[in-house]
Amino acid sequence: MFGSDIIRVKIKGFLRNVTENSIMNFNENGIRNKQKISFNKDDVKYNFKFYNKDVVMIRENEDYINTFLFKEKNATSNYLLKDNCYSLDMEIDVKEITVNDDFFYVKYLVKETSCMYEFRIEVSSNL
Numbered sequence: 001m002f003g004s005d006i007i008r009v010k011i012k013g014f015l016r017n018v019t020e021n022s023i024m025n026f027n028e029n030g031i032r033n034k035q036k037i038s039f040n041k042d043d044v045k046y047n048f049k050f051y052n053k054d055v056v057m058i059r060e061n062e063d064y065i066n067t068f069l070f071k072e073k074n075a076t077s078n079y080l081l082k083d084n085c086y087s088l089d090m091e092i093d094v095k096e097i098t099v100n101d102d103f104f105y106v107k108y109l110v111k112e113t114s115c116m117y118e119f120r121i122e123v124s125s126n127l
Contacts, residue, residue, distance in 0.1 A: 007032045011039045013121035018107075019114070026121065037123060048121070053099050055106070057119075070097060070106050077110070 011030040016023040030039030037048040049056040059066040065080045075092035095116075096107040105120045 005033050007125060009037070010124045011037070011121055012124070014118070016118040018116040018118060030123070032123060037121070048104065050099060050104075053097070055097075055099055055104060068092065070094060070108070072097060075108060 009030050009032045011026055011028045013026045014023050015026075024041075026039070026041055028039045028041055030037055035050045037050075039046050044059055044061045047056075047058040047060075053072055055068075055070045057068040057070065063082055065078075065082065067078045067080075069076050070092070071094065073094060075094050077090040077092050079088045079090065080086070091111040093109040093111055094106060095109060096105070098105045102123045103121070105118070107116070107118045109116050
């Protein structure tokens with residue numbers, strides 16, 4: 001009752017567009033609450049929910065909500081534009097995924113665009 005499940009953590013990682021050879025690095029402070037991790041980067045809020053080997057990743061800003069459900073062999077994604085309430089579902093082909101308490105890595109292909117991405121975060125309680 002008097003304790004808190006919220007832990008401040010350090011998030012390091014990257015989102016790499018392999019196809020276009022571009023990368024965005026993360027080195028942010030975040031919050032861990034049980035099986036959830038969240039942090040902000042460049043006005044985008046990232047939320048992760050971990051369910052065994054399945055991971056839900058939500059990227060949100062004032063213009064859109066981009067939701068991914070990563071599983072071992074496949075995944076789905078939904079991109080919602082807030083202004084028009086336009087929603088687009090995309091098929092994702094998971095090439096590689098690793099999930100544990102302090103580490104998440106996924107390499108995936110967005111089938112509609114043929115773009116390959118890598119997303120990696122490492123979580124540390126050392127701020």
